[in-house]
Amino acid sequence: MLARLRLSSLRLRLVVVFALVALTAAVSASGIAYWLNREAVLKRTQDSSLNAFRQEMQNRVATLPLRPTQEDLRRTSEEMTAGGGGYQVLLLGERAAGKPIVGASDPDVFTLADVPVALREAVDTRRPVTDANPYAYHLFWQRTERGGTPYLVGGTRIDGGGPAGYMFKSLAAERADLNSLAWSLGIATGLAVIGSVLLAQVAASTVLRPVRRLGEAARQLGEGKLDTRLRVTGADELSDLSRTFNSAAENLQKKVADMSAREESSRRFVADMSHELRTPLTALTAVTEVLEDEQDSLDPMIAPAVALVVSETRRLNDLVENLMEVTRFDAGTARLVLDEVDIADQITACIDARAWLDAVDLDAERGIVVPLDPRRLDVILANLIGNALKHGGSPVRVSVHTDDHELVITVRDHGPGIPEEVLPHVFDRFYKASAQRPRSDGSGLGLSIAMENALIHGGTISAANSVGADGAVDGAVFTLRLPRDASAADRTGDTGPRPGEGVDE
Structure with missing residues (x-):
């Protein structure tokens, strides 16, 4: 939930988008730059070493006899490395048919085992000489690795016979240079992301400041400050x-x-x-x-x-x-005049004053004392019970329940109930439940006034139909809910949202 709330922030989303765009662009640019530089460095080193090796092969190996001795091969390989190419040389010849001999410039560094078999086969392969291919033997190379260090291995054979030559050059220096380049590009990428985040903060502040002012103005407008206005600058x-x-x-x-x-x-x-x-x-x-x-x-x-x-x-x-x-x-001039009221006595007095004792059953324990306005409670009870007697018929049952926070009084009749389409309008002013009886004994204000008196106490009234065991409607039920401490209610009569404009069922 916290992560969702954080991601719902427009500022955070802008920063994340800017950072992702910058990261993608920086990584793409750094990757391309690294790949291009890597190829350029390796190709330059490779071409330089292979060309120098080919030239040495033509200058020195071509002067060797067809059947050189191992000493001849060793001496020639050492002479080839003396040119400063930075590579080791191995010459492979034959003292007799099928009897190879090897001469290496440094047997401790470069041996025949370091030459890949595929490279040896490619070097030994003789190709037909044509106009398109003037040489029977070609120079081949391969990048390999030994002990975690990259190496370049190349080989060729001189036309007209003679030993085959192989060179072995370490690429550790080039890898170190490329690693330094990678670190530099990584640092540049990090700086680009940090810069994009700072730019995103500036952009977000520029965009969100007017939005925040607009939100604050809308909140003030919603609170009733209708004179709220925004200062307008610019033309965006x-x-x-x-x-x-x-x-x-x-x-x-x-x-x-x-x-x-x-x-x-x-x-x-x-x-x-x-x-x-x-x-x-x-x-x-x-x-x-x-x-x-x-x-x-x-x-x-x-x-x-x-x-x-x-x-x-x-x-x-x-x-x-x-x-x-x-x-x-x-007008907001209604006032609560609170007194300690015994609920059972109050309901009995309301019923007795209107001669309803024979038509109303009361289920209320004596001794339930609540601070209420007796006159307004009498108005509520008279309207609810009178409405039940008039439209539901006797017997009407009045029940009282209470807990630590709330007083609940229900008034139930056994009449036909309230039509479903009428229920939402029961407490509207001047609403008539039946269009066929627009003139009735009621004024259409009784239940609305009852609701207003409940609201000023901090309570409410709800209306519903009672359903019997057979699923049929068995009368209407009005439920009055009042707080046990009505002294916390607004006594000025500002009752909040009113139940529309009217009802008398």
């Missing part, structure tokens, strides 16, 4: 990229400013409208309470209309209260 591609970033940031700032202005205007409108509606709603509520008290004595023709007015007035009052609550959440 990176400068064009910086100009594009500045243009995009400016357009984004304008769009966000426009959206914020429109959102603020809409929020102010909803808040003002809700406040303006509260005064007439207060009067209407008082009137409807009087009408409700006198409903039994009203004309039977009028009573249904009065009941409808009472119901719709209450619904409108709930909608206005919910809109005001949503406005507080959107």
Whole structure:
């Protein structure tokens, strides 16, 4: 993993690429230079020695008798080496047919055993003399090695008969020169790689500095600093990229400013409208309470209309209260008022206040005390249980579980469940689970407000379907998760990502 992270660095990749290119180029150039120099050195030494040997063969061996003595061969071989060619000579003749004799300039250095058999056969082979081949015998040579030291072995025979001659020259000096050349080329290759790495660092810094500034600017832009801009210099591609970033940031700032202005205007409108509606709603509520008290004595023709007015007035009052609550959440003015809450007592009080005792089964141990906002917890429970009773039917089961870090409250009904296509939108504002009932008793804000109250505690709510043993849906399950220490939550009402724009199943 660490190696992968290191190789993911653009700077490192640039350095590696530069180094590989330089290494490849330097090794290729050094290899070619070494090979050319090696061939040139060996060829020069080889040609010089073979030519000198051929000349000595023509000058001295040609004067020997057809059947020389061993002393003649020895003396002549010594005379041939006295010319300073730096090689040893061995002459091979016959004192009688089939009786070879050998004369060597230095038998301790060069003997007949040092001459390869193939070379001897090539030297002894007589070729027909033609216009294209004026000589019956040719000069042959071969590179060999003895004791780790390279040698050049050459041989020829004089036309018209006479002994064959062989030369033996050490190539140790040439190998030492070539080794020095190899070391020099290796050092040059290393210096080239080091230079390429330094150049790569400079190039990487030149290229990555604007990229790093661009990344930092993008991070600041992502953090909400919409006035972030890059300083543009030059006219290259990176400068064009910086100009594009500045243009995009400016357009984004304008769009966000426009959206914020429109959102603020809409929020102010909803808040003002809700406040303006509260005064007439207060009067209407008082009137409807009087009408409700006198409903039994009203004309039977009028009573249904009065009941409808009472119901719709209450619904409108709930909608206005919910809109005001949503406005507080959107404005970030919602606050937590924490208190030590016994969860079982709180749920019982919520159920009892709404006369749901006969329709709700509670599974909660007493004594589970958690610091929460009692009013907001009551809003959450009322929405979840009321939603289950309205759309799932009784019995509704409320269960409480807890551990060291989290409080978990589940509300389960035994109704038809929530359609799969509706589940992702359950907590969206004003979302209706059924298009056939756009007018329902709910405002479409209940579950959204419940989610907002959970988020302000640092918790969340999830919705799912319960599946029975036969694989069929057996009701809906809402799970409320709250931290055991809600005091660490953000009490300003900044609840983070909200569940979209609406839901009431």
